Amino acid sequence: MSACEFESLEKTLESHLPEPELTEVKRILFGKETKKLDLPPSAVEAASERDFELKGYRFEATQEQLRPARKIRVGLIQHHVVLPTDAPIIDQINGMHNRIGEMVEVAAMCGVNIVCFQETWTMPFAFCTREKEPWTEFAESAEEGNTTRFCQELAKKYNMVVVSPILEREELHNTLWNTAVVISNSGNVLGKSRKNHIPRIGDFNESTYYMEGDTGHTVFQTQFGKIAVNICYGRHHPLNWFMYSMNGAEIIFNPSATVGALSEPMWPIEARNAAIANHCFTCAINRVGTEKQFKTALLSFAAHHDFGHFYGSSYVAAPDGSRTPGLSRTRDGLLVVEMDLNLNRQLSDKWSFKMTGRYAEYAEELTKAVRHDFKPNIVKE
């Protein structure tokens, strides 16, 4: 069995572990059980016809006396590239629009209020090639590009907030950015959030194409809650999650593109740790499949023509440390998750990390630590 073929951790545990051990294992690995969400049969049928996985779960919160429940549904979409990477660019983009269109239609049937796609979803993850052409041609205006217009139509049609991570071209200066465009359910572009931390690892030296983002830690107040977008490599940086939370984020999306033996065991850890530490929900989305068709030999140690297997496994983590099972490691999928956003404050009232965090002291310490004359606090004998 190759790592590309192994379908799902959760399925394997459920197939082989007897009770009562299975219950204990799931409790320790995944926290409080996440209940299945009943989805309409028409949606289940449509997903099956369109050949993608559809899963639904719900996180519950205690009913409070003074606040009504704040139940909303998010949709996470992971998918393969549709056409070979050497197909005409316009065909590749249109193919991806069509695929996402039919998946979002099912999300709408499932009552999704906020949908988020994977990192740079309109294109192959071509940054491994280090070639500028033709890949930079996939870049579009965040405000006025075809993909944003396409998402605005989806948003209006389905009354859905759409988080659309693309390769952005800012036309005024011809600068490229790795950017999530946030579109309100009214169809208006609410704003954009640029990737704050750029990897320089093996095939992933994306700084060939774009620099660290300049949009800080913007939070978007939507009709369905306050959301933020921590793109891909930013998930390795606890301060990045933290600062979105300090600005009020209730749900932080992490659209990603990640492969490999070092990355995969970190995947279930980082977004979930951020949900725990920041009393919020986090949504980790990874693309899926092997993008094989690159003509250039890639530059990591052994020359190769694909980028490794994107292992999917998108999931949602809750502030109580529980999480949904992951989507498949191998198939396109839509994960629909109902969450009562009241859970965030309930956990905060219980654990109080924001009150016990001593942030004023960290602000001082960090301010000293970044100075060139910083003297680390090291005691020697």
Place this chain on the structure above:
Amino acid sequence: MSACEFESLEKTLESHLPEPELTEVKRILFGKETKKLDLPPSAVEAASERDFELKGYRFEATQEQLRPARKIRVGLIQHHVVLPTDAPIIDQINGMHNRIGEMVEVAAMCGVNIVCFQETWTMPFAFCTREKEPWTEFAESAEEGNTTRFCQELAKKYNMVVVSPILEREELHNTLWNTAVVISNSGNVLGKSRKNHIPRIGDFNESTYYMEGDTGHTVFQTQFGKIAVNICYGRHHPLNWFMYSMNGAEIIFNPSATVGALSEPMWPIEARNAAIANHCFTCAINRVGTEKQFKTALLSFAAHHDFGHFYGSSYVAAPDGSRTPGLSRTRDGLLVVEMDLNLNRQLSDKWSFKMTGRYAEYAEELTKAVRHDFKPNIVKE
């Protein structure tokens, strides 16, 4: 099966999962396989006679050209309280000294260079009671108390750095602290590190007894590497781990006392996330057993006379995201882990989180965020 009886996640997986699924599950859950460490038969025999679990693992690093390997061994000790909580205090402390003495002797046989005990290891975790007497009598001077003298003897005898987390009484002002005393292998007290974040949760309102620590993020330069101690609840605070790392820590110990359904699924996440995010080793140590004998009814919602099951499960996580299996959930145990500290820089050179971290910008943002006139960065339609 009750949660107190379930012995080990890892054992359950190994008993029931067939190959090749087991290999894939372990890879995703635990990262790169941690090899078993051969321990001397005399140590294995002694552990068996003394009725505690003894496990050994090793993390490897690449052999570099210019730096020799920096292989050292750490020992993590988890244990039950030895006597009932209403036994004479001096007997309880002496009982614990004897137990630790016989476990550290085995650690020495296994070549351990740095040993760390669990939080407030000389006493039951009595802070749940809210009663000051007799529990505050367990407090001792960090510099001159009997427990420190006992640990100094161990340190000299076995040429071992000893991290001894105790309830500290600072006699000058009669203040209590939750403190780890760090004793050099020379036998000298190198210094102390006080618990930075104090929980106020259910039975865990420890602020009845002691306040937030005032020792900052001290790192101790020992003969075997630079170490720091993040006590218990500080593991929920990513900034706490981070600041120890910013001061140069290569290994961060997390001596803890934790129970319960909400805590246990977070346990494998938080220290491991810290190892990944900070390119260092982390050592999570939890006490084990149910401390049943409290006479006071405890104050959480349902009155009860025990504090819940301390689930042990001590483990070590590496900067590459891999981790050792946990010690048992039910038994006393010694976990011996060999690590090549060169792995930290190797991972840092590969992933470069410290270089891509943009800390100067976070220092500015955090400084603004803690001001009363902070305006969160929220975009509305």
